[in-house]
Amino acid sequence: MSTAIGRDELISRVGRADSPHRLLSTLATQLRRVVPYDAAVWRSTDPETGMITSPIFAENVEDHSCAVYWQYELFTEKINLFRDLALAPVPVASLWETTGGEPERSSLYRGFLAPRGVHDELRAVLRVDGRPHGYVSLFREKGRAEFNTGERRFLEDLGTPIARLLRAYAKQRPEPSDDALTGTGLLLFDAAGALVSANDEARRYLEEMPEGPASLTALGIRVPLWVHGTAMRARAIAEERGGDTARIRMRTRTGRWLVCHASCLREADGRVGVSAVIIERAPISDVTPLVVQAYELSERELEVTQRVARGLSTSGISEELHLSPHTVRDHIKAIFEKLGVSSRGELVGQLFTEYYEPVSRSSTGRRG
Template structure:
């Protein structure tokens, strides 16, 4: 999707480099997949270091809440991009002279980021460029949201991630990977391709894991808000959660940042899948009661609704999810991603 959108957009708005990122809709942090065009891997840490620690212009977290979630660097700085640390530390060393960035959002939640760059010597992005990108924000966000729907073909793939315990990666204050366990190595192998950094430990660390570790350090320094937590999917379609925290040494000074990767719980994934099917809050609430096995009359009593209204909601849910029974509904939303994992953990015995 990113590649197709980029080909289309480049014909309308010429640019020299770009980054397309998916984001976790709860934390707004970037996650896989990421598409980087004409940019080196080494710059990612610099970019997010500016975003989280020093930048004051066009922050993604501010654009996510802005009336118009699109802005250009030169326009926002009154033609003086040197006011931006991103320009100083990331753009100018790479010959880039302007950035047009956007937050892809729908339903008040960020689903992705776009960063478009023009090189020195090109004209700056103008308001017409920004308006064109603004028109793409919601359609692209809806498409990103839809990718949370279950991938049936993945159910036959070996659930390699399910066989491992939590993966652990430690990063020093400069963002250098200093330790990694074997479980983390396996998780990294299962992740989709994207911008990553080579390490002395023989593994490549995806850019979004680096940014999650950086976010944890920013929070520990009171420079960031929220949590350093994102969800992502393996190439086989399995959901993982990645969360980070900054450790403290004996004297209280900030130490290494620890990043943990592990299979996501159903409670963390069901809301994403429900949003992918565009279920309303009421429809999701009723679906959760259905999953618990409550009959229509009991659901109506719990929610102070008429049985007829509950049946109408269930019918609407069936149509959106593409199922025809309660069992299919529960399987689609709650079971499909976890059935292989549960099966592998069953101990079967036969009494003689």
């Protein structure tokens, strides 16, 4: 089987997954047949901030180790950083190649990989339209050959198709439910990253999180890596170690959209103190861009859609965007085809209502 055929077949099989978590697990199973590895971590990312979000799928890596790995990424590592790869012409790199066969130059290798018997790491950013939708870390143990050029290129060729598939899951609507998550969840992490306090709302939100690597805290609460990672990112920002926001959008087990953001406080003497993490329902303004990207609307189509949502007529949109009425109608037709709707009301309901406020199980009316 040639590499090209293997790639197409792999993408076809992965594309049949019914959820992003299933996609990652299927991708892992299929990729291992072409690019052998001993352990891996597959992470979804928020395309706006590049921060890890749900879901995350780990293979042969302990939950606690996933958090330790990410601490190196945020605080000490300088080589092959994901945020750098996200902007690089080629968003794939191996530790062995980048260091010229001297992986000990990497703090991650010295403190995390080598003690666990890892010989080489191949990492990649899955991106489409310039936005990252996932991070991949593949590990090979000592005694095995380092990742080669062909394997790196195979993973590179998968990047955009897989990112497009991950992006498309934003089209999945939340499951109907009578139990609405409300209120503001608050968690406090100390300077060492340990959870020290959480309110009742935060506990309820955490109970609705999907499966994935999590830390069991002294409070008896399991904190998913993507939530813990937001707290760590806030601390890194406070220590001026890159980035300017600690914020992600994430989904519950039933598909409801939440936003998680964090800020690091300082003590009276200026030292970094606790990190406060807030979890709450995502506003419509946060959800809509993800859904629009999932339907692959162009920038102009998005501009037209926004004005349709405001109730502007074809002539009103034409005047505001300096387009002919004929061109506006063409854009609206293309938008309808992409979203599978036949009226402006359906369009507004699908993009701005159904993904945010699904009907309850007890409701018998039509959505939207």
